[in-house]
Amino acid sequence: xxxxxxxxxxLVEHDGEVTLSIGGEQAMQAWERDLMWASADMLCExxxxxxxxxxxxxxSALRIAGNPATRSHTVLELFGEVEDLFRARxxxxxxxxxxxxxxxxxxxxxxxxxxxxxxxFDPALDMEVWTDKELWARTMPEVVRVLxxxxxxxxxxxxxxxxxxxxxxxxxxxxxxxxxxxxxESTAYTYGTSGDAYIQCFLKD
Numbered sequence: 405x406x407x408x409x410x411x412x413x414x415l416v417e418h419d420g421e422v423t424l425s426i427g428g429e430q431a432m433q434a435w436e437r438d439l440m441w442a443s444a445d446m447l448c449e450x451x452x453x454x455x456x457x458x459x460x461x462x463x464s465a466l467r468i469a470g471n472p473a474t475r476s477h478t479v480l481e482l483f484g485e486v487e488d489l490f491r492a493r494x495x496x497x498x499x500x501x502x503x504x505x506x507x508x509x510x511x512x513x514x515x516x517x518x519x520x521x522x523x524x525f526d527p528a529l530d531m532e533v534w535t536d537k538e539l540w541a542r543t544m545p546e547v548v549r550v551l552x553x554x555x556x557x558x559x560x561x562x563x564x565x566x567x568x569x570x571x572x573x574x575x576x577x578x579x580x581x582x583x584x585x586x587x588x589e590s591t592a593y594t595y596g597t598s599g600d601a602y603i604q605c606f607l608k609d
Contacts, residue, residue: 413485421588424461426483431528432460435587439561440464442583443524443603448473450556450607451521456480457508458527462490468524469501478502480511482527509539512546521552526560540570548574548608557606561585563594565602575606 411427422434444467447454452475454468459481469477477500481487487503497503504511508527533539547557557575559568563585567578580602587597594601 410483410485413483413489415489421590422461423588423590424486424489426486426528429528430591430593432526433588433591434461434463435585435591436461436561437463439583439585439601439603440526441467442581443558443561444468444471446579446581446603446605447522447524447556447558450554451552452476453520454478454522454524455515455520455550456524456526458482458525459486459490459503460526460528462494464524464526465490465501465503466494466498469498474500476500476502478504480504480506480508482507509543512543512550515546515550517549518552519550520555522556522558523547523551524558534570544571544574551608553608555608557608559604561601561603563596563599563601565600567604571604571606576609577607579605579607581605 414425416423416425423430424432440463444464448468448471452473454474454477456465456479459465459479465479468474481503484505559571582600582602585598585601587594589597591597
């Protein structure tokens with residue numbers, strides 16, 4: 405994935421809407437705040453040391469880092485431009501927050517076993533990555549390896565009430581919470597611009 409030419413990345417603010425655009429696609433929008441905060445708060449119920457894949461607008465990163473339970477929170481971001489945009493808006497960061505650069509599908513193999521209590525997963529990925537069964541079959545056992553017993557893996561919310569096939573074979577227990585949402589009229593990556601969103605929390609035994 406890092407061998408591909410870097411996409412154009414920009415922060416678009418228009419008519420009260422805030423959109424992080426990567427390669428001309430809506431990667432994240434500011435209306436997601438309450439859902440990202442709910443996901444972050446759930447993650448922080450399970451320990452003190454956390455890892456996040458994909459910085460985006462930094463909504464969840466700042467929420468996790470600012471939680472009283474958090475001892476350390478590391479965010480892995482692939483694109484330097486995304487980090488630059490975030491730091492321009494947030495020049496002073498919590499001491500608990502560290503931002504690293506790298507490709508998760510390589511980095512996960514380097515992370516120490518049982519080193520974190522929870523991982524929040526919200527990277528901007530192409531559809532060919534999401535549908536690559538062999539890639540997920542290689543990757544998810546590594547995610548489980550990195551989690552401490554009782555730790556959790558929380559991917560970004562879904563606006564469909566269905567468990568994600570990429571993750572379900574690797575966990576026995578799954579916690580799901582339903583939250584209402586209202587997106588922008590321009591939002592293209594949800595199933596409808598309002599309704600219910602589902603936060604899925606996969607627990608390691």
